[in-house]
Amino acid sequence: MKRLKRIRRIKEVKEVKKLKEIKVPVLKKLCCYINNQNFKIQDNYISFPVMIDGKSKRISVKTKMTDKQKLILSSHRLGTMRIVIKNINTLVAQFVYEINEIEKVNESNNVMGVDLGIKCPAVSYCTDGSVKFYGNGRKNKYMRRHYANLRKWFQKAKKPTVVKRIKNKEQRIMKDIDHKISREIVNTAKKHKAKVIKLERLENIRSTTRTSCKNNPSLHTWSFYRLAQYIEYKAKLAGIEVEYVDSVYTSQKCPQCGNIHHAKDRKYICKCGYHTHRDLLGAINICNSTEYIGNRCIA
Known part of the structure; x- marks a missing residue:
């Protein structure tokens, strides 16, 4: 009986050690994903909610967008927005958007x-x-x-x-x-x-x-x-x-x-x-x- 108890204790100690050795995964690059229902794009500003002092607050960030980017964002259905850090003082917003496939109307045999x-x-x-x-x-x-x-x-x-x-x-x-x-x-x-x-x-x-x-x-x-x-x-x-x-x-x-x-x-x-x-x-x-x-x- 004593031997069985010792074996059980050894197994329990090994399991505890295994639990302690588990490492929490860490992202190599800081990034933030925001659902399309939670952000808005108006003119050159993007507004989205952030946590400040434990409370959710919506902020507006000024952006640099080309005319082509503005046209894409205004004329297509947007998906998730991803914000990543580029260099040191630059934030980049990346968007997922849907595009309709063009129907095959080309009658040429080329x-x-x-x-x-x-x-x-x-x-x-x-x-x-x-x-x-x-x-x-x-x-x-x-x-x-x-x-x-x-x-x-x-x-x-x-x-x-x-x-x-x-x-x-x-x-x-x-x-x-x-x-x-x-x-x-x-x-x-x-x-x-x-x-x-x-x-x-x-x-x-x-x-x-x-x-x-x-x-x-x-x-x-x-x-x-x-x-x-x-x-x-x-x-x-x-x-x-x-x-x-x-x-x-x-x-x-x-x-x-x-x-x-x-x-x-x-x-x-x-x-x-x-x-x-x-x-x-x-x-x-x-x-x-x-x-x-x-x-x-x-x-």
């Missing part, structure tokens, strides 16, 4: 094929013959190398907070580049009245592509999925359909004779005499492809 890559972030080709190159792959690689070297230097200096801040800054810059490229692609599709934007599904591309010391870092930091998602939702808001096709031989198949062979660097020259840029060849084959897979990046 189709746009978009080839995504590393050296050239994106190339588009339309059935009307229009071609456009987007972004600067060399600049993107330079940015990646620059911030990677900075992180290495600060890691050796044992400054983890600076390393994290530099990584976050790099991610913000690369996201901004992807947003600009996707916006330009959708605007080009609208200009040429494209009914469909075709992309190649690059699922598992990192595991199937030939790797080397030279292209490994670029391949593993390539944000093709994020760029495809940005193109998807921007095209959807513009009333343009997005389709994904099979990526097999898109940069090797000749669109004239159908022969398959590798390109030399950026130049593609076929035995039949056809020659073009390698990435443009991919965009042409994507545009002409009938190997429909779906309308999402991942199945």
Whole structure:
């Protein structure tokens, strides 16, 4: 009996210790969420309730808003407002709002094929013959190398907070580049009245592509999925359909004779005499492809 009591006491002590070891989660960044029923926007002021000396009091805060932001806030149904601290003395209010999808009224049969890559972030080709190159792959690689070297230097200096801040800054810059490229692609599709934007599904591309010391870092930091998602939702808001096709031989198949062979660097020259840029060849084959897979990046 005494032994059983001791065992029970030991178990109870262990459970108490476990309860004491539980840590309360702490937010890394201070933020405040306010329901759409509790805030109002009038002119350049946002009013919302706060707790002052244990009592709820509504305050009005002056804001800086552009004309476009005022138009969005006044003409759309707003959701939750999120207030975050940026830098030291700056508060940023972020809003969720609903947008109605544009109905597909485009009667044109024009189709746009978009080839995504590393050296050239994106190339588009339309059935009307229009071609456009987007972004600067060399600049993107330079940015990646620059911030990677900075992180290495600060890691050796044992400054983890600076390393994290530099990584976050790099991610913000690369996201901004992807947003600009996707916006330009959708605007080009609208200009040429494209009914469909075709992309190649690059699922598992990192595991199937030939790797080397030279292209490994670029391949593993390539944000093709994020760029495809940005193109998807921007095209959807513009009333343009997005389709994904099979990526097999898109940069090797000749669109004239159908022969398959590798390109030399950026130049593609076929035995039949056809020659073009390698990435443009991919965009042409994507545009002409009938190997429909779906309308999402991942199945």
